[in-house]
Amino acid sequence: MLVHFYIGSYVHLSPKNISNYIQQRESLGVDKQIFLISNPHNKLSEASIKTYQSLFNENDMVNSFMIWKTPIEVFRVLINIHKNDTIIFHSIVDHFILRYLIYLILFCSRRLKNVILICWNLSDAFVPLFSFKIKLYNIFNWFFIKRFKKVVLISKEDKELFESYYSGNNSALLPLLRAGQEPEYRKYQKTDAPLGIMVSHSGWEHNNHLKSFKLIERFKEENIVVVCPLCYGSQSYINKIISVGKQIFGDKFIYFTTLAPYEEYVQYLNQEIAIYITAAQVQTGIGTVNVLLRSGAKVFAEGNILDSYRSMGITMGTTKDLLDLNYAELKSPIDDNTYKDNMNALSEFYDPHTILEKYKEILKADLI
Numbered sequence: 001m002l003v004h005f006y007i008g009s010y011v012h013l014s015p016k017n018i019s020n021y022i023q024q025r026e027s028l029g030v031d032k033q034i035f036l037i038s039n040p041h042n043k044l045s046e047a048s049i050k051t052y053q054s055l056f057n058e059n060d061m062v063n064s065f066m067i068w069k070t071p072i073e074v075f076r077v078l079i080n081i082h083k084n085d086t087i088i089f090h091s092i093v094d095h096f097i098l099r100y101l102i103y104l105i106l107f108c109s110r111r112l113k114n115v116i117l118i119c120w121n122l123s124d125a126f127v128p129l130f131s132f133k134i135k136l137y138n139i140f141n142w143f144f145i146k147r148f149k150k151v152v153l154i155s156k157e158d159k160e161l162f163e164s165y166y167s168g169n170n171s172a173l174l175p176l177l178r179a180g181q182e183p184e185y186r187k188y189q190k191t192d193a194p195l196g197i198m199v200s201h202s203g204w205e206h207n208n209h210l211k212s213f214k215l216i217e218r219f220k221e222e223n224i225v226v227v228c229p230l231c232y233g234s235q236s237y238i239n240k241i242i243s244v245g246k247q248i249f250g251d252k253f254i255y256f257t258t259l260a261p262y263e264e265y266v267q268y269l270n271q272e273i274a275i276y277i278t279a280a281q282v283q284t285g286i287g288t289v290n291v292l293l294r295s296g297a298k299v300f301a302e303g304n305i306l307d308s309y310r311s312m313g314i315t316m317g318t319t320k321d322l323l324d325l326n327y328a329e330l331k332s333p334i335d336d337n338t339y340k341d342n343m344n345a346l347s348e349f350y351d352p353h354t355i356l357e358k359y360k361e362i363l364k365a366d367l368i
Contacts, residue, residue, distance in 0.1 A: 001085045002033035002363070003077070005093055008067060009038070011048045012202075012232060012259055013120065013287075017090060018055055022063050023179035028360055035065040036077060038093065042069050071098050078105050086149075086363060087111070091120040103144040112147040116362060118176070121283060122158040122304075125151055126165055142166055150362050155283040155308035177359055178352040194225040194252070195331050197275040198292075201285035203233025208279035209241045213248055215277065215322040220249050222327045227273065228255040229288075270295040275330065278305060279319055293346060296339050298330075313345040 004021065006014045018035055025033060037052055049067060056065050068074055081087070087106065093099040106112050119125050125145055127134050145151055151171045153159040159173045197216060200207035209228065216226065226249045230238045238257070245253040260268070269291050276292045278285060281303035289299055293314065300317040301309070309316050315338050322330070334342075 001082060002028075002030045003081055003085055003087045004033060004035045005087070005089045006035060006037045007091055007094060008044050008048065008052070010091065010120075011051060014090070015051050015055060016262060017176060018052070018065075020177045020179040022055065024177060024356060024359075025063065027356055029364055032062045032064075034077070035063075036074060037065060037067045039067045039069050040094070071101065074098075074102065075105065078102065079109075081111075083111065084114070085111075086114050086116065088116045088118060089124075090118050092117075092124045100140075100144070107144065107147070112144060113149055115148045116150045116152065117145060117148055118152040119154065119158065119162075120176075122153070122161055123282075125153075126162055128161060128165075138165065146170070152362075155286065155304060156311045157304040157308040158283050161304075172358070172362070174358050174362075175350055175355055178350065178355055194223050195275065196225055196227060196273040197277065198227045198229070198269075198273045198288075198297075200278050200280065201229050201288040203230040203235075203238035203241065204284070205234060205237050206280050206282055206284060207233075208281075210244060211279040212277045212319070213244060215279075215319055217248055219327055219330065220252065224249075224252055226253050228253070230255050230257050231259045266291050269297070273297050274333070276300070277319065277322070278302075280305065283308065290346065290350070293342055296334060298334055312349050314342050 002021075002025075004018070006018060008014065014037065018037075021028075021033065021035075039049070044067070052065065052067060056063060066073065066077070093102055103112070106115060117125060122128065126138055126141070146166065146168050148170055151162065152174050153162055153171060154173075154175050156173055159171055162171055197219075199209055199212045199216075213226075216224075226245065228241060228245060230241060242255055245255065259265075269288070273292060273295070274297055276289065276297050276299045278289075278299075278301050280301075283304045286305065286308075289301070289305065289309070292299060298317060299309075300319050300322055302319045306316060306318060315334075
């Protein structure tokens, strides 16, 4: 059996990923799987709970789920799993005390060797800060994860940073599992409509919206619209970004605080966004970046995102490039050859068959 741990509040990511594992169960060689979805303190909205429930058929005997509210519910599952069952942590378990209690139970039962950690962000395995407390945290974390069967990183930069701090040979570079038909993409075409400039993808501080705003503030009198999806993140930070965005760009500033269905989101990006800017240093928002690259938008990034995509062979601008562009240069679409090369590089790295085979290789040894 495959035992999955998901963070329930990640409604923008977890349901889609769960659906992929349900669709790919037989292809992965898995007999049964259970999805443990966190809802501590019963904070998930009714709509979010219904989203998870809709993924499962009550007559399905091989895919089951539990939306858990208390640690006791999780512990009951852990003590009853078979010695050869595999556990996958998709991101991590919050709060960290509960996470380490789970790790400790698995350590004492000698089952850490059956654990796979899929890092949706580097901080799921390693926090790249070097205060005394963070150093202790990383050391304590390494005690457990060095015993895991595999630690999966989804960007090249994350993998290199992870390996630069932790010695061992259990890391792997591998995108998230994919299944089903991809939404339809189209190469963005220049029109007379306002130039859609999207700044980041969420309302977390690490996106550094204010830096991006400064880089494009000089275009505020041009025919533009600045779009900020702010559907999740720190509410106080979100409020600040909305206030500053309105102050700088006035009625040319648009923001969203409600998640749209994935297909609807992709369609919006295809039709409305020509420029994507992220000043984040960490790996974040790569799902949005992938969609926008496929739809032919220009992407300007830095740090982890820039380095990881360039390592794939993808042409991408830096945020510093924005300082040297005039409006006509910013608005001009990418050339067809660059677009074609980017699509080839994306298709190679995110090839669904290759990804599936690699996950099968990771999983097969310990499954019954």
